[in-house]
Amino acid sequence: MELRVWGGAGEHGRSCYVLTGEQHRIMLDCGVKKEGTGQYPLLDADLIPQLTAVFLTHAHEDHSMALPLLYKHGYQGEIWTTKPTVLQLELYFANWRKYVERRGGELPYDHTHISAMRFRILEEEAEAGDWLLLSDGFSVQWGRSGHMLGSVWLRLQLEGHRIFFSGDFSRESALLANDSPSVHTLYESSDEPNLFPPEMTLSIIDNAYGADEQSQSQKLNALRQLILEVLERGGHVLLPVPAFGRGQDLLLWALSTFPGQHLLIEQEIREGLQQLAEWKDWLRPGIVHAINKAMISPNIHIPVSWDDRVRLLQGENSFIIFTTDGMMESARARWYAEHLSSSADHAIVITGHASEETFARQLLKGEIEGTSCEVIQMGYKIHQGLDDVRLMLHEVPSRHTVLVHAPKPVTDQVADRLAEEGARGIYSLQPGAVLNI
Ligand SMILES: [Zn+2]
Numbered sequence: 001m002e003l004r005v006w007g008g009a010g011e012h013g014r015s016c017y018v019l020t021g022e023q024h025r026i027m028l029d030c031g032v033k034k035e036g037t038g039q040y041p042l043l044d045a046d047l048i049p050q051l052t053a054v055f056l057t058h059a060h061e062d063h064s065m066a067l068p069l070l071y072k073h074g075y076q077g078e079i080w081t082t083k084p085t086v087l088q089l090e091l092y093f094a095n096w097r098k099y100v101e102r103r104g105g106e107l108p109y110d111h112t113h114i115s116a117m118r119f120r121i122l123e124e125e126a127e128a129g130d131w132l133l134l135s136d137g138f139s140v141q142w143g144r145s146g147h148m149l150g151s152v153w154l155r156l157q158l159e160g161h162r163i164f165f166s167g168d169f170s171r172e173s174a175l176l177a178n179d180s181p182s183v184h185t186l187y188e189s190s191d192e193p194n195l196f197p198p199e200m201t202l203s204i205i206d207n208a209y210g211a212d213e214q215s216q217s218q219k220l221n222a223l224r225q226l227i228l229e230v231l232e233r234g235g236h237v238l239l240p241v242p243a244f245g246r247g248q249d250l251l252l253w254a255l256s257t258f259p260g261q262h263l264l265i266e267q268e269i270r271e272g273l274q275q276l277a278e279w280k281d282w283l284r285p286g287i288v289h290a291i292n293k294a295m296i297s298p299n300i301h302i303p304v305s306w307d308d309r310v311r312l313l314q315g316e317n318s319f320i321i322f323t324t325d326g327m328m329e330s331a332r333a334r335w336y337a338e339h340l341s342s343s344a345d346h347a348i349v350i351t352g353h354a355s356e357e358t359f360a361r362q363l364l365k366g367e368i369e370g371t372s373c374e375v376i377q378m379g380y381k382i383h384q385g386l387d388d389v390r391l392m393l394h395e396v397p398s399r400h401t402v403l404v405h406a407p408k409p410v411t412d413q414v415a416d417r418l419a420e421e422g423a424r425g426i427y428s429l430q431p432g433a434v435l436n437i
């Protein structure tokens with residue numbers, strides 16, 4: 001069997017892997033990269049009609065937004081994914097179009113290719129952890145990956161090989177539940193333990209945070225400390241976050257960490273929290289209750305107009321502000337930045353990835369003139385760092401392990417370190433690579 005990397009290894013973006021056996025040709029994800037007017041996977045158009053199955057681990061653009069290209073190039077099959085993922089795609093397509101057009105680019109596909117996409121819903125056909133037989137010699141198992149609503153990891157039984165794809169993975173979300181991919185628990189509880197011996201032939205593992213070894217609680221402690229300092233000196237703290245994602249985690253965290261503190265929340269983020277409560281199966285126990293409590297919190301202020309925002313920011317209270325758009329490309333995120341930039345008392349905290357050339361990145365690099373407020377990057381984990389990878393290597397032993405989702409030099413460093421620690425078969429690859437397993 002052969003793995004082709006069409007994107008996603010040695011870089012942040014355009015996740016796309018193709019596994020070719022004797023009868024099957026399987027694609028895992030087909031995303032884009034936020035660089036220039038958008039970068040797409042290194043698709044081989046001749047191979048696309050031969051794909052026998054396509055899987056999508058979650059809705060983020062770096063895993064999903066190149067899928068219509070498959071239909072443009074003649075794929076006629078289905079895309080296996082989850083219900084929440086399908087429902088979120090529409091918004092991601094709208095945002096991706098905006099991203100491309102704002103940079104003077106053009107989408108390489110049109111709406112006919114988007115509407116040609118056909119989906120099969122994993123959780124409608126098998127429970128998490130159960131094997132689903134798709135065709136002769138080909139079964140799949142899925143589990144919640146704790147990275148975003150609807151995100152999954154996948155394990156394939158393919159022509160005698162066992163293949164694990166972590167997708168984007170986190171065990172440390174405050175809101176989202178995850179299913180352990182550990183072969184030890186999954187196989188030992190099986191009635192037929194010898195049917196699926198534990199070692200994988202190949203694992204493709206999220207290591208977006210490279211050699212970073214910090215846990216979520218260490219990161220949140222540092223963020224808590226910073227916010228306390230800013231509030232004590234009478235400043236506002238701006239947290240630009242995606243409309244749906246870590247913003248809801250951080251909002252519930254802020255409510256419990258700073259009781260009585262005033263929060264200025266843009267409507268979309270509150271709506272996101274409300275929507276999340278409808279997906280109980282994807283949440284940790286007790287979260288629906290916490291969300292319902294948050295919805296009626298007297299400390300949350302939702303601005304209804306520009307005047308309202310100005311009034312709140314110029315009033316007596318210091319606010320923790322949640323606005324949409326983690327990379328701060330939108331007019332409103334920039335408005336907040338401008339409003340806070342005049343005083344060194346305020347702080348802007350970037351909690352996620354800031355792509356090159358985005359406003360958030362420019363702010364971090366000090367390239368926006370007249371910015372006297374503090375600008376700092378303090379991550380909230382939704383991916384895996386080095387320690388998480390170590391644990392995953394233990395839980396999912398594999399003959400070949402490809403680390404993905406970080407720049408090549410970062411992955412090289414991690415692969416070297418793991419090799420020094422005695423791990424075997426760790427690969428740092430890049431787009432275009434072919435690995436024979
Ligand atoms: Zn993701």
Ligand SMILES: [Zn+2]
Pocket residue numbers: 015060062063168405
């Ligand atoms: Zn990703």
